[in-house]
Amino acid sequence: xxxxVTLFLLFAIPALAQTASPPTAPVLSIEGGVTVAPPQPVxxxxxxxxxxxxxxxxxxxxxxxxxxxVITGYQGTETLxxxxxxxQPCLIDASGATFDQLTISGEYVVLQGGTVNAPADDxxxxxxxxxxxxxxxxxxxxxxxxTGHSSAVRMNSFSVWIGGSIHGFGDNRVDAAEQDFxxxxxxxxxxxxxxxxxxxxxxxxxxxxxxxRGSASRVYIGGGYYHHNRENAVDIKDxxxxxxxxxxxxxxxxxxxxxxxxxxVHDDAYDARIYDNVVRDSTLGMVASGKAGHIIDGNNxxxxxxxxxxxxxxxxxxxxxxxxxxxxxxxxxxxxGTVQDQ
Numbered sequence: 001x002x003x004x005v006t007l008f009l010l011f012a013i014p015a016l017a018q019t020a021s022p023p024t025a026p027v028l029s030i031e032g033g034v035t036v037a038p039p040q041p042v043x044x045x046x047x048x049x050x051x052x053x054x055x056x057x058x059x060x061x062x063x064x065x066x067x068x069x070v071i072t073g074y075q076g077t078e079t080l081x082x083x084x085x086x087x088q089p090c091l092i093d094a095s096g097a098t099f100d101q102l103t104i105s106g107e108y109v110v111l112q113g114g115t116v117n118a119p120a121d122d123x124x125x126x127x128x129x130x131x132x133x134x135x136x137x138x139x140x141x142x143x144x145x146x147t148g149h150s151s152a153v154r155m156n157s158f159s160v161w162i163g164g165s166i167h168g169f170g171d172n173r174v175d176a177a178e179q180d181f182x183x184x185x186x187x188x189x190x191x192x193x194x195x196x197x198x199x200x201x202x203x204x205x206x207x208x209x210x211x212x213r214g215s216a217s218r219v220y221i222g223g224g225y226y227h228h229n230r231e232n233a234v235d236i237k238d239x240x241x242x243x244x245x246x247x248x249x250x251x252x253x254x255x256x257x258x259x260x261x262x263x264x265v266h267d268d269a270y271d272a273r274i275y276d277n278v279v280r281d282s283t284l285g286m287v288a289s290g291k292a293g294h295i296i297d298g299n300n301x302x303x304x305x306x307x308x309x310x311x312x313x314x315x316x317x318x319x320x321x322x323x324x325x326x327x328x329x330x331x332x333x334x335x336x337g338t339v340q341d342q
Contacts, residue, residue, distance in 0.1 A: 047222035047245040048275040048298070053160045053192040057132045058086035058108075061160050065091040065110060072096035084108035086132070095137070103127045104135070116140045123169070123181065124154035134160045142169035142181075142201075151185035151207070160192040170202025170230070180257070182207045183229075186216050195223040204232045205249075209239035211267040217241045227251045231258040236290075237267040245275040252282040261287045261309075265294055274299065285325065289313050296321065306330040310339065 054060050068082055071094040078099055083106045084090030090106065095113025102116050102125070109130045118125035120143045128135060133156065140152050152169045155161065161184075170181030183198035185207045198205035205226035209215040216239045225248045226233035233249035236242050242265075249262035260283030265272045269290035276298045279285045285301035285308055288294050292314040299321045301307045307323035309330040310316060316337035323329070328342045 047194075047220075047243075049243040049245050049273045050192070050194075050220040050222045053134075053194075053220075056190060057134070057158060057160065059089050059132075061110075061134045061162065062136075065089055067091045067093040067112075069093065070096075071114070073098070075099045075102075077101040079103040079105060080111070081105040081130075082109050084110075089132075089134075101125050104130050104133060106130045106133075108132045110134045110136065111138060112136050114138045118142050118152065118169070123150040123152050126153045128153070128155045128159045128161075130159070131156060132158050134162065135164070136162045138164040140164075140166045140183075142167065151182040151203070152201070153184040155184065155186055155188055155191045155193075157188040158190045159188075160194070161196055162192075162194045163196060165197040165199075166205075167198065167200045169200075180231075183226075185210075186219050187214050189217045189219075191216070191218075192220045192222070193224070194220075197225045197227075199225070199227045199229065202230045204235040205229055206233075207235045207237065208242050209237040209267070209269070211237050215239045219243075220245075222246055224248070225250070226262075230255050232261055232264055234263045236263075236265045236269045236272055238269055240270045240272075242269070242271075243273040243275070244277060245273070246277065248278045248280075250280040250282065252284075254283055259287075260284050260305075263287070265290050270294070279303065284309060285323065287311075288316060288318075292316070301325065310335050313337075 068090045069092045075097050080092050082090035082092055085108050089108045089110050091110045091112060093112045098115045098117055100119055104111055107130055116126050126140050142152060152166050166183040180203045181201055182203035183201045183205045206221060208219050219242045221244045223246045228251035234244050252260045252262050254260040262279045262282040262285055264287040266289045271293040274296045279301040283304045284306050285303040287309045288296060289312045295317045297319050301323045303325035305326060307325035307328040308318060311332035312334035314336050318339040
């Protein structure tokens with residue numbers, strides 16, 4: 001059982017520390033002798049903190065449906081449009097089709113399968129512009145060259161991505177110039193990304209929000225394997241109520257644009273929930289800053305330098321994490337909340 005100690009940390013310069021002056025940053029209160037029980041899973045979800053998308057979209061996002069359209073062969077650049085209902089979603093079976101670029105439009109649409117072999121150009125290469133829309137088991141594959149930027153996949157509000165893979169966008173070498181080509185960039189609300197494999201990109205597997213161009217909320221990232229990008233597995237910027245739960249993250253090193261963390265929360269983000277993830281073979285496990293209210297609980301982290309780094313954030317909860325690293329918890333200035341001691 002993890003032990004917690006009561007500490008009062010004064011982040012002051014040495015000259016002030018020798019006087020009776022008050023602290024220049026918030027006091028950190030760490031619970032003594034108490035193991036905080038993790039929150040219970042949301043009903044009907046296998047990932048803690050992630051609600052069932054079927055309830056939000058109004059139909060079973062994993063069910064088998066009779067295909068309304070069957071697409072096969074090479075399609076080039078294509079827009080697939082269909083209009084279903086909650087009682088009868090429109091299934092487009094593209095499991096035998098390949099595309100250069102693909103847009104999905106309409107409402108109550110399920111895209112099953114399909115491969116996008118993207119050219120060396122700016123993204124997005126798969127755009128989900130429909131509402132109440134699900135993409136299942138699609139592959140989006142890039143050319144793996146230093147061309148283009150943005151993101152390979154763009155999601156709309158009330159959309160769900162299940163399974164499949166996104167890979168090979170940009171130059172992900174450690175010594176390459178910054179290119180910032182993400183597997184997926186989410187700038188919408190009420191988006192689910194479940195059980196995907198996203199890797200070998202020059203940016204992040206998933207970036208949520210943007211430091212200067214907008215935010216997102218209620219984005220749920222559950223399960224899957226995010227690995228070996230030039231930057232991060234998950235980067236949460238200027239967004240709120242984001243849940244990352246049960247994801248395996250692996251293979252992150254310092255570059256000119258990233259210190260090598262698997263997951264980072266920053267740029268005025270608040271109320272992120274980081275539950276039950278596994279981090280391996282990364283310089284930094286997780287970095288938490290931003291406004292306030294983050295919870296980092298139940299994660300299993302093996303890091304080469306620091307397990308969880310915390311700075312400039314209020315009312316944070318860091319509990320029940322298993323960390324193997326030279327510095328398990330790197331507690332910096334400007335922090336208040338409940339933090340495990342190792």
